[in-house]
Amino acid sequence: DLMSADELRSQLFAGSEKAQFQLLQTLTQGGETVWDVLMEFLLKQQSHPPSVVEGKVYQILYTAHPNSEKVSTFLQTHFPTGIVPLKSEAGIDYIPLQKLLAEQNFLEADKLSLQNLCELAGASALQRKWLYFSEIERFPTTDLHTLDALWRIHSEGKFGYSIQRELWLGVNKNWDKLWPKIGWRTGRNWTRYPQGFTWDLTAPKGHLPLSNQLRGVRVIEALLSHPAWLKS
Numbered sequence: 001d002l003m004s005a006d007e008l009r010s011q012l013f014a015g016s017e018k019a020q021f022q023l024l025q026t027l028t029q030g031g032e033t034v035w036d037v038l039m040e041f042l043l044k045q046q047s048h049p050p051s052v053v054e055g056k057v058y059q060i061l062y063t064a065h066p067n068s069e070k071v072s073t074f075l076q077t078h079f080p081t082g083i084v085p086l087k088s089e090a091g092i093d094y095i096p097l098q099k100l101l102a103e104q105n106f107l108e109a110d111k112l113s114l115q116n117l118c119e120l121a122g123a124s125a126l127q128r129k130w131l132y133f134s135e136i137e138r139f140p141t142t143d144l145h146t147l148d149a150l151w152r153i154h155s156e157g158k159f160g161y162s163i164q165r166e167l168w169l170g171v172n173k174n175w176d177k178l179w180p181k182i183g184w185r186t187g188r189n190w191t192r193y194p195q196g197f198t199w200d201l202t203a204p205k206g207h208l209p210l211s212n213q214l215r216g217v218r219v220i221e222a223l224l225s226h227p228a229w230l231k232s
């Protein structure tokens, strides 16, 4: 059943978030008419912070852009660095991460996120390629918000540190209950890096980004306990 542009427009602009999402799931075919409405939507919304619905719309357009000069030009003109403001107090350029997430290249995005966290921690962490838990409390809230928003907005709200934090609080901070929930352990077996993990949106909620548990839980504990996640 083909929906007219007017029907699509009114449903997209007026629906609840759930209805908007359901509608967008049906639009994978696309075509110029659909894309026109989606471009109009993205331009008119521009919420602060961006919503996961806008993230999904952006994603559909991003996927479409190689097939449409118009979509390509639109994204380049209005959203050259995506829809998440790439704010950094530490002077980090989050464009490479934005690009990987827009491409849904979650494996490379995960690697780059760890590198970005090491950059936040400073030169010695960048060299050692892993974090001390004590480095994390000094991370600027702005940068953690940017990293988290990038992951959430480009994953239909599935991935990101704040999502992991909610799940962790939901199991009363019990790590043994969290691991199987987010697909990091099955029974007695740790999920093997990288091939055991699910690098797409079929993954369980909170699956990404990863934190290696080889040196214990203190790093992820510090990350999920950061004041950045306290509601303001």
Ligand code: UYC
Pocket (backbone or CB within 6 Å): 114, 130, 184, 185, 190, 191, 192, 193, 210, 211, 212, 213, 214
């Ligand atoms: N790995 O098993 N992991 C690595 C995870 C563990 C191990 C990297 C996550 C358990 C070794 C990432 C899980 C374990 C390396 C992750 C997981 C283990 C490595 C690359 C489920 C053995 C080689 C970035 C909790 C029983 C590197 C990095 C090294 C790498 C992630 C082994 C992202 C979420 C306890 C030997 N694992 N990791 O941190 O440091 O190196 O020697 O968590």
